[in-house]
Amino acid sequence: MALTGVQIFKLLPKTNCKKCGFPTCLAFAMKLAQGGVELSACPDVSEEAKKTLGDASAPPIRAFNLGAGDKAVKMGGETVLFRHDKKFVNPCALAVNIKDNLGDEELAATVSEVANSEIDRVGQNLRVDAVSIEFASGDSSKYEAAVKLVAEKAPDAALILNCKDPAAAEAAVKAVASRKPLLYCATDENAEAMANIAKENAIPLVACADGLEALSALTEKIQGLGVEDIVLDSGAQKAKDIIEHNTQIRRSALKKSFKPLGYPIINFVLRDDPIFEASIASVAIAKYASIVVVSSVEKWKNLVLFTVRQNLYTDPQVPMQVEQKVYDISEPTADSPLMITTNFSLTYFIVSGEIENSKVPSRLAVMDCEGLSVLTAWAAGKFTAAKIAQFITESGITDTISHKELILPGQVAILSGALEDKLDGWKITVGPREANAIPTFLKGR
Numbered sequence: 001m002a003l004t005g006v007q008i009f010k011l012l013p014k015t016n017c018k019k020c021g022f023p024t025c026l027a028f029a030m031k032l033a034q035g036g037v038e039l040s041a042c043p044d045v046s047e048e049a050k051k052t053l054g055d056a057s058a059p060p061i062r063a064f065n066l067g068a069g070d071k072a073v074k075m076g077g078e079t080v081l082f083r084h085d086k087k088f089v090n091p092c093a094l095a096v097n098i099k100d101n102l103g104d105e106e107l108a109a110t111v112s113e114v115a116n117s118e119i120d121r122v123g124q125n126l127r128v129d130a131v132s133i134e135f136a137s138g139d140s141s142k143y144e145a146a147v148k149l150v151a152e153k154a155p156d157a158a159l160i161l162n163c164k165d166p167a168a169a170e171a172a173v174k175a176v177a178s179r180k181p182l183l184y185c186a187t188d189e190n191a192e193a194m195a196n197i198a199k200e201n202a203i204p205l206v207a208c209a210d211g212l213e214a215l216s217a218l219t220e221k222i223q224g225l226g227v228e229d230i231v232l233d234s235g236a237q238k239a240k241d242i243i244e245h246n247t248q249i250r251r252s253a254l255k256k257s258f259k260p261l262g263y264p265i266i267n268f269v270l271r272d273d274p275i276f277e278a279s280i281a282s283v284a285i286a287k288y289a290s291i292v293v294v295s296s297v298e299k300w301k302n303l304v305l306f307t308v309r310q311n312l313y314t315d316p317q318v319p320m321q322v323e324q325k326v327y328d329i330s331e332p333t334a335d336s337p338l339m340i341t342t343n344f345s346l347t348y349f350i351v352s353g354e355i356e357n358s359k360v361p362s363r364l365a366v367m368d369c370e371g372l373s374v375l376t377a378w379a380a381g382k383f384t385a386a387k388i389a390q391f392i393t394e395s396g397i398t399d400t401i402s403h404k405e406l407i408l409p410g411q412v413a414i415l416s417g418a419l420e421d422k423l424d425g426w427k428i429t430v431g432p433r434e435a436n437a438i439p440t441f442l443k444g445r
């Protein structure tokens with residue numbers, strides 16, 4: 001049974017040393033009782049207390065990896081219902097489902113799309129994380145061959161073995177055991193056999209049942225059979241059911257410490273219409289799925305889902321920002337143009353991308369405005385003529401360049417006069433209002 005904050009407090013060192021980030025041991029204990037922090041955040045807690053705290057110190061949603069190696073994706077470990085309370089920590093993995101009865105060529109082509117799905121967006125590498133191989137042929141040797149082919153062609157992708165036949169699943173698991181595949185799935189009918197395979201190979205197992213009552217009974221059964229790393233599939237297909245089931249699962253785990261549902265969630269959202277599928281997948285990502293499985297890998301769809309995921313899993317309390325400095329773009333020389341912007345990540349990546357597109361080697365001075373965009377920083381008094389002048393002067397850029405011309409974002413053209421007054425001997429040029437006009441602007445100079 002979960003312990004209260006006061007019961008937990010009695011087991012802590014009570015030194016109020018603050019190493020956990022809380023001002024007192026009592027504050028830490030209260031947060032731990034709510035599931036908002038992990039016991040490991042206190043480095044001085046005794047082994048005896050760790051043992052006694054038991055369930056209270058375990059994360060309310062079990063955390064473990066999908067896949068193995070550097071590119072393994074961490075799942076679970078979430079502690080809040082809403083991202084304005086605290087950030088969501090482990091971004092939802094995206095997987096594509098392929099059938100083992102596709103021809104080798106088609107199979108290899110889809111897998112290669114997965115392997116090449118990586119894109120860079122706002123400084124982060126985003127990609128399709130996993131491949132689900134479905135046992136559609138009914139032929140276990142064909143299934144094993146398809147699983148091996150996928151494993152070989154997509155060495156960084158996690159594998160989901162989508163096979164309810166224990167005999168076929170066992171052979172396939174053994175073939176790729178070192179990749180720690182996720183086994184999909186245990187049902188009421190095959191739970192014992194599937195649990196044995198998962199336990200023997202130390203791999204996670206999906207529990208699949210129709211509805212939450214049946215699902216929690218199944219996870220208890222599987223756990224009783226010795227499997228600890230479990231993923232939940234409530235059978236939800238429609239957007240309404242995904243929202244309802246996933247929310248109930250997250251609430252039960254966090255608010256009621258209901259252990260049978262304290263696991264990551266997988267949603268299969270396969271649809272014939274790719275736009276409809278992308279919409280349902282977005283709903284699942286937004287509502288607590290740890291793995292979303294789609295039916296095809298298309299660049300436009302990947303970008304939509306990557307963007308949804310990235311936006312949800314950034315910390316809303318910490319602006320995304322880049323380091324304040326003057327960035328060289330495309331090997332500038334001493335007389336290359338010098339532009340300036342703020343350190344909001346999205347602004348930096350868009351502006352630097354457009355400068356790159358122009359193919360005009362340039363410098364971009366990025367000023368620390370606490371992660372605000374240009375207009376917001378100007379309105380907040382952080383991107384003013386005096387502050388820009390101070391930044392440019394202190395940056396030492398005049399030692400590197402042979403001119404004194406600074407290109408100002410068009411949206412703050414109003415600053416140009418004041419800036420010329422503050423930066424003695426400098427020419428201030430007003431650049432484009434929108435980043436997409438930068439290439440034309442730079443090429444036309």
Ligand code: SF4
Binds near residue numbers: 013018028042043044
């Ligand atoms: S780190 Fe441990 S001992 Fe120190 S204040 Fe936090 S809970 Fe107390």
